[in-house]
Amino acid sequence: xxxxxxxxxxxxxxxxxxxxxxxxxxxxxxxxxxxxxxxxxxxxxxxxxxxxxxxxxxxxxxxxxxxxxxxxxxxxxxxxxxxxxxxxxxxxxxxxxxxxxxxxxxxxxxxxxxxxxxxxxxxxxxxxxxxxxxxxxxxxxxxxxxxxxxxxxxxxxxxxxxxxxxxxxxxxxxxxxxxxxxxxxxxxxxxxxxxxxxxxxxxxxxxxxxxxxxxxxxxxxxxxxxxxxxxxxxxxxxxxxxxxxxxxxxxxxxxxxxxxxxxxxxxxxxxxxxxxxxxxxxxxxxxxxxxxxxxxxxxxxxxxxxxxxxxxxxxxxxxxx
Amino acid sequence: xxxxxxxxxxxxxxxxxxxxxxxxxxxxxxxxxxx
Numbered sequence: 001x002x003x004x005x006x007x008x009x010x011x012x013x014x015x016x017x018x019x020x021x022x023x024x025x026x027x028x029x030x031x032x033x034x035x036x037x038x039x040x041x042x043x044x045x046x047x048x049x050x051x052x053x054x055x056x057x058x059x060x061x062x063x064x065x066x067x068x069x070x071x072x073x074x075x076x077x078x079x080x081x082x083x084x085x086x087x088x089x090x091x092x093x094x095x096x097x098x099x100x101x102x103x104x105x106x107x108x109x110x111x112x113x114x115x116x117x118x119x120x121x122x123x124x125x126x127x128x129x130x131x132x133x134x135x136x137x138x139x140x141x142x143x144x145x146x147x148x149x150x151x152x153x154x155x156x157x158x159x160x161x162x163x164x165x166x167x168x169x170x171x172x173x174x175x176x177x178x179x180x181x182x183x184x185x186x187x188x189x190x191x192x193x194x195x196x197x198x199x200x201x202x203x204x205x206x207x208x209x210x211x212x213x214x215x216x217x218x219x220x221x222x223x224x225x226x227x228x229x230x231x232x233x234x235x236x237x238x239x240x241x242x243x244x245x246x247x248x249x250x251x252x253x254x255x256x257x258x259x260x261x262x263x264x265x266x267x268x269x270x271x272x273x274x275x276x277x278x279x280x281x282x283x284x285x286x287x288x289x290x291x292x293x294x295x296x297x298x299x300x301x302x303x304x305x306x307x308x309x310x311x312x313x314x315x316x317x318x319x320x321x
Numbered sequence: 322x323x324x325x326x327x328x329x330x331x332x333x334x335x336x337x338x339x340x341x342x343x344x345x346x347x348x349x350x351x352x353x354x355x356x
Contacts, residue, residue, distance in 0.1 A: 300346065308338065
């Protein structure tokens with residue numbers, strides 16, 4: 001390994017980290033000798049899981065007292081670096097808070113950010129991979145200036161794989177006084193109700209698009225998803241039309257999914273949608289347009305009317321339960 | 322910086338629904354052990 005140290009922004013989620021954080025920790029340990037996780041809240045509770053996924057050290061920014069993470073976490077990282085601890089790169093999930101930290105850190109450190117990263121490889125230094133033109137081309141880039149580089153990685157770029165690592169060594173990394181910029185606090189938070197698995201983690205995702213014709217037809221998507229113990233997704237077109245909430249959106253501006261099987265119903269296959277699902281292990285497409293681009297990446301394509309195929313599929317699945 | 326063609330997926334089987342589209346989907350889901 002030519003890389004000495006990587007830092008990973010590990011966003012806390014209860015007694016563990018977010019799935020993307022675990023993915024980044026898992027991959028970082030294959031690239032660098034030393035991996036440090038940077039988190040907040042109660043780091044001592046997360047030392048075991050940080051170590052399990054590859055971190056030797058856990059920098060704990062501490063209790064944010066309701067503040068948004070962006071300001072205090074970026075300040076804490078900048079303080080660590082100012083104190084002489086500098087990694088080769090800082091790897092950050094492409095989440096709302098992650099992007100907030102990355103932007104602030106870039107300004108604070110005067111270092112560039114590489115975003116929309118889906119691959120990280122070691123080729124005589126750290127090389128990032130970025131999909132462009134709907135994923136038809138891959139750009140490889142590397143930092144040439146003094147580090148640390150800041151890298152923002154998309155969800156599902158790597159597998160989250162636990163190891164037998166010992167608990168990480170917890171090191172306090174307080175943010176210090178952030179002044180007025182740190183005064184924004186989270187007043188309330190809302191967890192959206194859902195039944196079944198999370199869209200990003202489901203083994204089966206059934207998605208609907210404009211070909212459904214009207215909002216009420218999305219109930220068929222939800223029913224099939226439920227019958228398959230999966231999650232219901234959507235194309236941007238029907239989210240923009242107000243048929244389903246944004247939290248269901250799959251694609252470049254929505255969620256990236258990599259299920260065992262993705263069932264696209266009435267989705268033509270716009271580039272921005274396919275970027276978010278073409279990493280699925282298997283793809284089934286149902287669309288009445290035989291020339292729809294989605295068929296170019298589908299393992300099974302059904303050229304047909306979703307209003308005929310989906311009710312029959314529901315009946316067939318019900319007959320098996 | 323370098324640019325290269327990304328790995329592309331190949332299209333699989335495509336059927337025109339003649340009333341058996343749902344059966345094809347079920348058979349596929351069985352073949353990958355989802356059902």
